[in-house]
Amino acid sequence: MDKLRVIELFAGVGGFRLGLEQTGHYKIVWSSQWEPSTKTQHASMVYEARFGPENHSNSDISEVPTPEIPDADLLVGGFPCQDYSVATTLQNSKGLIGNKGVLWWSIHRILSEKKQPPKYLFLENVDRLLKSPSNQRGRDFAIMLKSLEQLGYAVEWRVINAADYGMPQRRRRIFFLGYHKSTKLYKKLKKTDTKSWLLENGVLAEAFPVQGDASTIKTLDIMGDLVSLSDSFNKGQKLSPFENTGVFIEGKVTTTKTSASYDAVKMALGDVLLKGAIPEEFFIAPEDVPKWAYLKGAKKEVRTAKNGFSYNYSEGAMVFPDALDNASRTIITGEGGKSPSRFKHVVRTDNRFRRLTPIELERLNMFPDNHTRLEGISDTKRAFFMGNALVVGVVSKIGASLHKKINF
Incomplete structure (x- = not known):
């Protein structure tokens, strides 16, 4: 089978690319790296030196017209953790406005404007995303989940600490995968019991096995539009409803706390x-x-x-x-x-x-x-750069598991 075509956003020095290319199943067809606060674009310089300048953009992604971005099967990126609140505008009362500088909305724009949006998403962030902001725990993640659902995606997520699976650094990050409703993987998730998907059969569970208690699984509905979610989601609650493992499909969250299941060699x-x-x-x-x-x-x-x-x-x-x-x-x-x-x-x-x-x-x-x-x-x-990077081995294992699931 041909390699899956990939758009890599917020590429840094290319950690996502390295991990995906290690599997032999992915080809980056376009990449973007822009550091807004510096005149010299050091990370982009390194990226181009390692992978070549072809199909690489060193422009502010919020300024890049969607038609300039090629079609792809998969969109990946480790985007900054920011404030994702939204509001309507008087000129466009049906539309939502997220701050243009908030890079989540650049991902959202690309997915919404593409005639053929990527079938799959593979995104990374700090685990704080599940419980931010402090006065509305989990609101930001709820907005993201709902906005992806409106664009036709189901989502599964996991907080993974690389060291729990034998890698040499204790680095805890949330990874989430999106499956467009046109894909077999979406239909497979819809038909599968979500508990078994989370604990055994899902892409993330196969890449990084877990232990979990099925009796502690929680469900909740994310209803309403993005503006009402932004205003009222989980207001007054001290804890986020989102645990470190979960799935969101057709308005319904299934989430639970899991721990790593790993007993092989560990690097130090x-x-x-x-x-x-x-x-x-x-x-x-x-x-x-x-x-x-x-x-x-x-x-x-x-x-x-x-x-x-x-x-x-x-x-x-x-x-x-x-x-x-x-x-x-x-x-x-x-x-x-x-x-x-x-x-x-x-x-x-x-x-x-x-x-x-x-x-x-x-x-x-x-x-x-x-x-x-x-x-x-x-x-x-x-x-x-390394303080901003992700652990390449985590990307590689998830990428291999995703490819396998897509093809079986």
Whole structure:
């Protein structure tokens, strides 16, 4: 069978592409990467250096006319977590307005304007999406689910921590898949008992097996239009109705809490460390080690705000240095640079403390060594890329499972 054609949005340095291409079943026909806050488009430069400039856009996706985007079978992207609230406009009372800068609505626009929309969606976000915003828990996700249903899709989702399945980094993200009602997969989901889909037979359950208690499965209906959902969904409730695993089809949510079912080999931080000489710049000067130890230590102290107000501040201790026999902590965008930090990784090798190198950070996300190495790209920027990236191995396993389900 021919490879499935893919549109890759918010491509970063190409984690989705790497994971899908590893399966041998997907071909990226168009990609887009635009960083609004920087003049130099570093991530797009890396993407083009690795995959070539052909069919790659480095323009603001909200400005790209839909006809310029080719038809594809699958749309993928890790889009920013923002405020997804909507409202009607007087000029267009039937239409909805989501803030143009909110990139979810660019996905929505492409799906709604294409004469032949992608049959499948594969999207990623931080797991906070399931419970944001804090004053209307779950509203943003409900808006997304309902807007996709109006465009003809059913959705299944899972929060996956890569380390639970043997990968070298504890990185928890929500992945959700959309199936257009014209597909066999949609019809298969509609006919299948949703409990068995969530726990055994679904695309995500086959890629990443789970344990779950069928008796704790909850259902709810998402009714009304997007504006009423935006105004009133789950108002006054302390908890989101969405658990870490779920399905939404024809207005009905089925959701439950699951845990990973995995007992094979697990990679650890120590497994990704470079052998041999490490550049001296990554080592921490002995006189600076106490600063790092303080920032990572437990604290109970009185602090004074700029306005003179005094308050009690406390935080727990972090492991220092990072344990080499366990999966690493989550890489964040501020991982790079020499300045002491509570959140940067520090390892002890040859009786010296040091930060992680760009190659080691790439390995924690299962990227090829030196994927982000390019003239004009600093080590700090390379670390930033990995703080924004996804774990390639997760994408690869879901991509393989999706392809299998489509074809059987």
